[in-house]
Amino acid sequence: MITLGVCKRCKYAWKPRGEKPKICPNCKSRYWNIKKKKLVCSSCGHKWIQKGKKKPKCCPNCCSGNWENNEVSDLKKMTKRIESFTKTGEWLD
Ligand SMILES: [Zn+2]
Numbered sequence: 061m062i063t064l065g066v067c068k069r070c071k072y073a074w075k076p077r078g079e080k081p082k083i084c085p086n087c088k089s090r091y092w093n094i095k096k097k098k099l100v101c102s103s104c105g106h107k108w109i110q111k112g113k114k115k116p117k118c119c120p121n122c123c124s125g126n127w128e129n130n131e132v133s134d135l136k137k138m139t140k141r142i143e144s145f146t147k148t149g150e151w152l153d
């Protein structure tokens with residue numbers, strides 16, 4: 061059985077020669093098998109892209125171990141934006 065490699069970054073599909081391709085032949089990403097994840101630090105607002113499979117323990121900018129809380133507040137912000145958009149027809153900044 062041949063399993064096609066599909067890059068989660070650029071959606072490129074190819075036939076891998078080895079069992080586990082190290083990089084995507086199209087975008088050369090070593091993390092082609094891992095979905096790109098945007099992370100935001102709740103302490104300093106630093107944004108970065110998760111590189112490994114595991115979530116980082118602390119923010120690479122301010123070293124806060126509590127950086128993750130932002131996901132929730134971001135969602136709340138987004139909900140507020142959508143709410144106001146449906147009311148006013150304009151996007152808040
Ligand atoms: Zn790719």
Ligand SMILES: [Zn+2]
Pocket residue numbers: 101102103104105106119120121122123124127
């Ligand atoms: Zn931070």
